[in-house]
Amino acid sequence: MGEIAESMLDGSCCEQCGEYLGEAVGYAQCCAACGGDSEREDSQMRRASNRESSNRLLRENGYTFDERNGAAHLIVQTQRGIVDFWPGTGKFIVRSTRYEARGVFNLMQHAAPLQPAAPLEIQWKPHMTPFSVRAYLQAGFILAGAPADSK
Structure with missing residues (x-):
């Protein structure tokens, strides 16, 4: 094997174009122009x-x-x-x-998603005004037994 091939294999030169990269690292690598960090970019993507x-x-x-x-x-x-x-x-x-x-x-x-708490049910009483009935309904309560005209 020639010197250039050895330099490419030990990582002191780019394995594609032969550009000098510095000290040998023990494995083949590419320069930035040849796409040396393509694996890192793929991982990030x-x-x-x-x-x-x-x-x-x-x-x-x-x-x-x-x-x-x-x-x-x-x-x-x-x-x-x-x-x-x-x-x-x-x-x-x-x-x-x-x-x-x-x-x-x-x-x-x-793990299943957290289910919201069941809505509270309130029993309608004759003293409840239409305003209070609307307020309970808007707050998410279920009003049981309310006459149709109060909703």
Whole structure:
């Protein structure tokens, strides 16, 4: 094997164009002009895509969460408690049990979304004015037994 080939294989020269890169690192590498960091860029793009799609999937399936660190860390409210989720890598940890796994689909399979509390039902009484009936309905209460004209 020639000197140039050895330099390319040990990483002191670019493996594609032969440009001198410096000290040997022990493995072949490319210069910036030849796309030396393409793997890193691919990884960053894949993580950004994972962040977007995981965020959308969780919202579409009824999960509520807080975004931290530019949506790189999501704090998800589930029926099993609070879950820390990093959508770029897919890692999640259930805080209460310290259960760890990876993948947004595994998260959705492991912990169902937090269901809102059932609406409170109030029994209508004759002393309730139409104003109070409207106020209860707007606040999300269910009014049982109210006459049709008071709603």
